[in-house]
Amino acid sequence: MSTTQPMADLLRPSHLDEVVGQSHLLGEEGPLHGMLETGRLQSLVFWGPPGTGKTTLARLLAGVGDLHFEPISAIFSGVADLRKLFARARERRAAGQGTLLFVDEIHRFNRAQQDGFLPYVEDGTVILVGATTENPSFELNGALLSRLRVLVLRRLDAAALETLLGRAETALGHPLPLTAEAREMLITLADGDGRYLFNMIEQIASSPAEVIDPTALLRLVQRRAPAHDKDREGHYNLISALHKSLRGSDADAALYWLARMVAGGEDPLYIARRLIRFASEDIGLADPDALRHALAARDAWHLLGAPEGELALVQAVIYLATAPKSNAAYRAWKQARRSAEQHGSLMPPAHILNAPTRLMAELGYGQGYAYDHDTDSGFSGQDYFPDELPRQHYYQPVERGFEREISRRLAYWARLRSSQN
Structure with missing residues (x-):
């Protein structure tokens, strides 16, 4: 095994049947299998977590389609780089060879840069394969996204990671000195990321320890936080x-x-x-x-x-x-907001308006208002909606928790209102 070449690169699959964890794309019912069967490779965007094989798949697709593989990173490339790349792709096309343009971190390109791909994808100068860890529907503009087929790569499960671990041990020529518990922990620490697994294996392989248990493993490898982009x-x-x-x-x-x-x-x-x-x-x-x-x-x-x-x-x-659950208040508020927006600036009924001036009293403000505390039941049953708006029923409590008691109260007041009107 090379001492300078990273293990993740050394053990990169050379055939599509060596790719692990993505059978939903490469199996007989998978979209990539269908494209390869028909020989019609289209522009794509691979969306998935780090270390799941996005670059590997793009490289292998180029080989299967006899296309020149042109990789770039959106982090390190600009408009001038793209112009040169498209010029080279045109020359290859004139000579009879297509180009698969692989753009890693494609979401890093801004909207104008993304628009720059459109004519070259449209006329077939390049087959564009983008890779992103972010949701394409948020990060790619609509014009470009409409010309790409989105394929979702899954984080590698334990079986896929165990396969990669076995390949690494074969390349090393010996099993890693891990206890059964440490081996299981190593798979867990990889967190679905094949590249990170290989990085940890390299650290373990360079250790002089004869036996590595879980405690020693945690000291040896750098533990990372679970994947969680706080703003994405x-x-x-x-x-x-x-x-x-x-x-x-x-x-x-x-x-x-x-x-x-x-x-x-x-x-x-x-x-x-x-x-x-x-x-x-x-x-x-x-x-x-x-x-x-x-x-x-x-x-x-x-x-x-x-x-x-x-x-x-x-x-x-x-x-x-x-706790018992109810969204009755949430639904009541949405309905009340809708009524307020639909009916405009309706005045409150005059009988519930205060009359601090003689003019307002002459206009009927406050006339006929029933003070609820003066009634025997403490409930007047008056109507408080605008005159132009029939009585509404927004709040419908559920028969769970304290709302069961509220429901009984509302029913009691409804009976009183009915008997008084």
């Missing part, structure tokens, strides 16, 4: 997973996603704000204490910080997950 799609995916786990009353899943976010460096105050929103949107008056618990978690974090304040978030997550 990973950020929104994890908070969505936390929110939906809470809504589904799954405390254990909610705790897992909370742990993922904290381990990934998410701002705990952002998490607290989302818990506060959840308490109102998905629990509401089914459990009025939910909002108080969420607010208390935020205040506790402000007071304690990390790591002590994390337990307050944990407590809030468990409370919210196990």
Whole structure:
């Protein structure tokens, strides 16, 4: 084995059947298999986590299609580089050879630079294959995206990573000195990233240790934080997973996603704000204490910080997950907003307006108002909607938690209103 060539490059697959973890693309029902069978390779964008084989697949596709492989990185390339590249591709095309242009980190190009690809993709000067770890629907402009087929690469599962580990040991000529527990931990630490796995294997292979257990492994390899881009799609995916786990009353899943976010460096105050929103949107008056618990978690974090304040978030997550759920207040607010927008600036009925001046009293302000506390039931049953708007029913409480009691109160007042009108 070469001592200078990185293992990830040395063991890069030379045939498509050596690619692991992407059978959904390369299997008989997969889109890449169909393209290769028909011999019609189209422009693509590979979207997936790091270390899943995006560059490898592009390189192999060029070989299968007898295309010149032209790789560039959007981080290190500009307009001048692209012009030269397209000129070379035109010359090859005139000589009878096509070009597969592989653009790593394609989302790093700005909108104008992305537009620059359009005429060359349209006329077939290049087959464009982009690679991105970000959601193409957010990062690529519509014109370019409409000309590319998006293929999603999956993070490598344990079986795929074990296959790569076996290939590395074959290349080394001996098994790594890992205990069974350390071997399992190594796969876990790779976190679906084949390149990172090879990097760790290189560190292990250079160690003089005869036996490496989990403790020694953690000392030997540099442990990284779980993948979580705080300002990109990973950020929104994890908070969505936390929110939906809470809504589904799954405390254990909610705790897992909370742990993922904290381990990934998410701002705990952002998490607290989302818990506060959840308490109102998905629990509401089914459990009025939910909002108080969420607010208390935020205040506790402000007071304690990390790591002590994390337990307050944990407590809030468990409370919210196990609380009765209702979105009745959320739905009522949406309907009330819709009514306000549809009906314009309707005046309140005159009988509920104050009359601080003689003119206002002469105009009928406050006339006929019934003071609820003066009635035997403490409820007058008057109409408080604008005269032009029939009575509306926005809030429909559920038969769960405290809203069951609210529902009984509303029914009682409805009976009184009916009997008085």
